[in-house]
Amino acid sequence: MLIKKITPFLILLASAGFANAQDAASQTATAQSSPDPQQQQEEKAKLEKKATVLLEQVVSEAGALKLPENRIRVQIAAGDMLWDRSATRARGLLSDAGAMLSQMILEGDRTDRDEMQTLNQLRQDLVLTAGRHDAELGYQLLRSTQPQTNTTNAAGGRRFGFDPQGNLEQSLLATIAATDPKVAYQKASEALDKGEYPTALNRVLAQLQSKDEEAFKKLSDKVLGRLGSENLLTTREAASLALNLLLPGPRVTGTASNQTTQATTTNARSNSTQVLSESAYHDLLDNAIAAALNVTSLGPGNNNRGTGPGGRLRMPPPNPQTTTDDAQNRQNNARTLLFGLAAMLTQIDQYLPERSQTVRQKMTDLGMGNNPNLTYGNQMRTAMQQGTSETLEAAAKTxxxxxxxxxxxxxxxxxxxxxxxxxxxxxxxxxxxxxxxxxxxxxxxxKRLTTTASAEKLDEIKQKLAGLPSDSDRVKYLIDLSTSTQKDNPKLALRFLDDARNLVNKRAANYKQFEDQLKVADAFAAVDSKRSFEVLEPGIAQLNELLSAAQVLNGFEIEIFKEGELSLRSDNDLVGMVARFGQELASLAKADFDQARMTADKFQLPEPRLNAKLQIVQSVLGVQRPANDGNRRGQNFQFVMR
Structure with a gap:
């Protein structure tokens, strides 16, 4: 049975024996010279013009969508992508989205958890998108979409609130720092002068250190001046801010040239939040330790606290009493600091070794010493940051x-x-x-075979493939083989991909098989984009069938439609897979824009069709969403935003 199953691709593999180094040589000999830079610019301009026209078509067609949240998503995405080409037009789209969202918020059902999540997400997307382009517009939309405080609940059911205004305001402040550091500096300074400790200060500083050195120094000095030991004990927000600044470690100095390129790359994300010099880090760490040592007890139920899965810091909760006196408040803040420092013992050993033993003794006295959860949490944090086999092994040991x-x-x-x-x-x-x-x-x-793959080793490759447990495994390794042979033997590489295509050229029986189709389509993009589209089209046809079936079952086994329209807030696997196909079309658009657009038109429903086209435009115009765009859990099908 297994032999019959894999016979088709074995036959194809056998024919690959005719692909040898001579093919590669002839390919190299006929390779075209590098294109003229001016011609490249002209082609790029033509492509972007096509994308802009398509974007306007999408905006026009979106007017027929029933659900206001879907129309809002189109307007936000379009405003984002049009800003550099027509700020006036983009501003109008974002303002219209704000007006529509304000009405949705006014009429929102606060007993509907999904609806509240949708409104919160839309508001965040709108405000932060506007803020990336115009600080004043961002704050204007923040104010105009602020929910009313009316708590009337005629239905008598459980109510779900909007995200706190302060959270979004802090995210906006951090966003603005990347594009308008002077405004961010001004607002952060004003907050500190009022005795506030914005949670976004560490992110603002991270942006300012690369955008405006003078503003960075001024704000750093002001922040550190407000984070003395006494303030850390009296103000919970100050303690939290101090830990946010300390946890990533100090800035790496130029003398650390012995670090490997790999280490620099794997820690890039962490380094972006390292905003304190070693001297400032030393002083703030000393202040935090001095405050933390004031702890006299952990309080009830806190003995096993430390770091959670993945090394995330688990802070002790505030005192459950509705009011606390000054002594209780100071103890709560000292506990917060001590639990935070428990995740930074390595940094304490390195930058403040004279305090290391004192901190450990305090932890031991309070029952925190030799806590395996703390050790494991620290190891996991390192493993997640670096992601190497060594750090994963170290995490496994604890x-x-x-x-x-x-x-x-x-x-x-x-x-x-x-x-x-x-x-x-x-x-x-x-x-x-x-x-x-x-x-x-x-x-x-x-892995060893892919590094030495050649036409002469086809018999060995056949045997290895035949021994794999599933077609998905065969697809994976055929793609690996194609990648490893593409440079020296492109004809053999193409044969490997043809074999992989033969395995996925069938109706998908599950989402994994859809993923395999996407992998093969993506692999073909480097050698023959036409075949990429040929792989995607049957999958889109099957997705159309599944969406039609979902419409019939909506409200019974599945619920992804609202008022007869596909709701783009869904976290359903089917809707997520539709979005994945749109993403693949977007990645192919630069190679063949017209074919990508026509393939997107094969989605029968307007919602996935418009979404795919927006993704295509985004790819061509080079618009990218930031790495940290807030909390987007469950948002795997949505109109794309930068």
């Missing part, structure tokens, strides 16, 4: 027993991806059960 096997497996697989097959085998042999070990050993075999 993980709870039930999690160790999974982490060792991830470490071994990461070692395979890094090309360190010997390390992968050692981890597998030392820590994994037979089944998992065999899987890693198989991955090692293929």
């Amino acid at each position: 993980a709870p027993p039930q999690m160790q096997s999974r982490l060792y497996q991830q470490a071994a697989q990461k070692a395979v991806d890094e090309g360190n097959t010997d390390r992968a085998l050692q981890l597998a042999n030392d820590h994994l059960d037979e089944s998992t070990r065999n899987s890693i050993m198989q991955a090692v075999d293929f």
Whole structure:
């Protein structure tokens, strides 16, 4: 049965024996010279003009959508993408979206949790998108869409509120710092002068240090001047801000040239939030320790607190009493600081070693010493930041027993991806059960094979592929083989992709098989974009069928339609897969814009069709969303925004 199943792609593989180094040589000999830069600019301008025309068409068609939230998403995305080309037009779109959203908020059902989440997300998207382009417009929309405080609940059911105004205002402040540092500096300074400690200050400083050195120094000095030990004890917000500044560590100085390129790359995200010099870091850390040592007890139920999964800091909750006296407040803030410092013992050892033993002794006195959860949390935080096989292995050593096997497996697989097959085998042999070990050993075999793949090794490749447990595994390794041979033997690389295409050229039976189709389409993009579209079209046709079935079942087994229209707030897997196909079309648009647009038209419903076209425009215009755009849990199908 297995032989019959894999016969088609084995036949194709056999024919690949005619692909040899001579093919690569002829390809190289006929390669075109580098295109003229002026011609490239002209082609780019033509492509962007097409994209702008398509964007205006999408905005026009979106007027027929029933759901206001869908129309708002189009307006926000369009305003974002049009700003650099027509600020007046973009401002009008964002203002119209604000007016529509204000009405939605006024009429919103506060007993409907999903509706409240949608309104909160739309408001965040609108305000932050506007703020990235115009600080004043961002604050204007923040005010105009502010929910009323009316708490009347005629239905008598549970009410769900809007996100606190202050949270969005802090996110807006951090956003503005990236584009208008002078305004961000002014507003942050005003807040400090009023005795406030904005939660976005660390993000504002992170932006200012690369945008405006003078403003960065002034604001840094003012912040540090407000974070003395006494303020850390009396103000919870000050304690939280101090920990936010301390946790990433100090800025890396130019003398740290011995760090490897890999380490620099893997820690780039962390380094972006390192805003304190070593001297300032030392002083603030000393203040935080001095305040934390005032703890006399952990309070009820706090003995096992520390860091949660992934190394996220778990702070002790505020005192449950409705009012606290000054002594209670100081104890609460000291606990917050001590639990935060528990996740920074390595930094304390390095930058304030004379305080290290005192902190550890205080933790021991309070029952926090030798807490395995703290050790594991610190290891996981390092593993998530660096993501290497070494850090994953270190995290596995301190993980709870039930999690160790999974982490060792991830470490071994990461070692395979890094090309360190010997390390992968050692981890597998030392820590994994037979089944998992065999899987890693198989991955090692293929990793070694991909580095030496050639037409002469087709028999060995056939045997390896035949031994894989699923077509998904075969697709993965055929793509890897294609990638490894593309430079030296492009004809053989194309044959490998044809074999992979043959495996996915069928109706998907689950979402994993849809993902395989996307992987093959994406792999073809580097060698023949026409075949990428050919792979995607059957998948889109099947998605149309599934969406039609979902319309019939809506309200029973599934609920992704509202008033007969696909709601773009859904976190449903089907809707997410529709969005994934749109993303793949967007990635192909630069190679063949017209074909990408025509393929997007194959979506029968207007909502996924418009969304795919917006993604295409976004790709062509080079619009990118920021890495941290707030909390977007469950938002896997939405009109794209920068």
